[in-house]
Amino acid sequence: MGNGRVKVGIIGSQFQADIQAASFQIMPHDAEVVAVASPTPGNAAELAKKFGIPRVYTDYREMLKEREIEMVTIAAPNSLHAQMTKDIAAAGKHIVCEKPLAMTIAEGEEMIAVAKRHGVLLMYGEELFFTPKYLKAKEMADAGAFGKIHLVKQSEKHFGPHSPWFWDVNRSGGGALMDLGCHGIAFCHWFLERSPIKTVYCQMGTYVHGDKTKAEDESLCILEFANGAVGLIENSWARRGGMDDRIEVFGDAGVTYANLHMGNALQTFSENGYGYAVEKAPTTKGWTYPVFEELWNYGTPQELTHFARCVRGKETPQSTGEDGLVVMQALYAGYASAGEGRKVSLPYQPPPGVRKPIDLWLNGPTRTQVAQR
Numbered sequence: 001m002g003n004g005r006v007k008v009g010i011i012g013s014q015f016q017a018d019i020q021a022a023s024f025q026i027m028p029h030d031a032e033v034v035a036v037a038s039p040t041p042g043n044a045a046e047l048a049k050k051f052g053i054p055r056v057y058t059d060y061r062e063m064l065k066e067r068e069i070e071m072v073t074i075a076a077p078n079s080l081h082a083q084m085t086k087d088i089a090a091a092g093k094h095i096v097c098e099k100p101l102a103m104t105i106a107e108g109e110e111m112i113a114v115a116k117r118h119g120v121l122l123m124y125g126e127e128l129f130f131t132p133k134y135l136k137a138k139e140m141a142d143a144g145a146f147g148k149i150h151l152v153k154q155s156e157k158h159f160g161p162h163s164p165w166f167w168d169v170n171r172s173g174g175g176a177l178m179d180l181g182c183h184g185i186a187f188c189h190w191f192l193e194r195s196p197i198k199t200v201y202c203q204m205g206t207y208v209h210g211d212k213t214k215a216e217d218e219s220l221c222i223l224e225f226a227n228g229a230v231g232l233i234e235n236s237w238a239r240r241g242g243m244d245d246r247i248e249v250f251g252d253a254g255v256t257y258a259n260l261h262m263g264n265a266l267q268t269f270s271e272n273g274y275g276y277a278v279e280k281a282p283t284t285k286g287w288t289y290p291v292f293e294e295l296w297n298y299g300t301p302q303e304l305t306h307f308a309r310c311v312r313g314k315e316t317p318q319s320t321g322e323d324g325l326v327v328m329q330a331l332y333a334g335y336a337s338a339g340e341g342r343k344v345s346l347p348y349q350p351p352p353g354v355r356k357p358i359d360l361w362l363n364g365p366t367r368t369q370v371a372q373r
């Protein structure tokens, strides 16, 4: 095991890669980014310039040849996570895979197996386990503040993704449920002490973005856990006004409501507008709610620092490939539920040949047909 700061390579150079690089910069004590790889010429160089990253590559496999790199983060489209994980593990480096873990359950299982075989950590980028406000709710729950918890709600909504590949179900695997619901499933499972998920019931539709995607832009999903509690996750790519992320926790002795952005925001009115309010906000004119220390409030710097400390053996991973696999299984059950119009029990095995979760809804017998306006 090495010492000093963990040397990190980032795959990808756009949205999440930028967040990762900025997060390592916010908490520089445990890790340093030494290289970035991204296929479009110039893009990796641009990120490198912005964050002072010394080396750039257009082929991530070339970056993996760097001996000093110990941990590689995957900030590339979902359809590439499995192959990249296998390549990183074969190069003997620890892996941080962004959500969702993979496109299929089999891929997720293989990713976990390959990491084990090569003796490297497969860590899963679920920042909600590190989000200070949500962590506070969990600490209170663990201290008994809410008594026996019977309902946990999480929702994440905005007006749709920032990058074109998300709309292409062959690269993303699904819409709002796959993209955002993976957070909600992971959150409820983690909040409820990783009680196994017994059933999933899900309803979804495409209401506003049918011109550019086959994917669902609204989904409602109910999860039943083995301990008797229920999770309710709401996800949307059809919600105007920027990012909205919140939780509610109900127990026999109490309740807490937490809105990730409100309470960290300045209630602001501006005729002229200003630089930046919050992720995916369409405007800064009129009434807006700019956040401060946005990445810190999301928990990404804390998450990545924790992962670097795991590489050094100082901490034990709090978010793993196994967490990502639980999410994959629930996602498949969710799309099957929406496609079949019934509650689906876990473990759920998709029929052979299903290559992505959304196929179960798109090809399902009771798919809701929503007239496009």
Ligand SMILES: NC(=O)c1ccc[n+]([C@@H]2O[C@H](COP(=O)([O-])OP(=O)(O)OC[C@H]3O[C@@H](n4cnc5c(N)ncnc54)[C@H](O)[C@@H]3O)[C@@H](O)[C@H]2O)c1
Pocket: 011, 012, 013, 014, 015, 016, 017, 037, 038, 039, 040, 043, 060, 074, 075, 076, 077, 078, 080, 098, 099, 100, 125, 126, 127, 163, 164, 165, 179
């Ligand atoms: N944790 C979160 O909250 C969060 C937020 C956003 C995105 N993500 C996840 O991060 C991943 C990346 O999403 P994004 O928003 O950064 O997408 P993006 O489109 O902004 O960036 C994707 C990057 O992947 C690169 N890429 C594409 N093909 C590649 C290849 N063959 N080799 C190497 N790089 C390649 C692109 O060049 C680009 O730099 C996705 O899995 C997404 O779900 C997670």
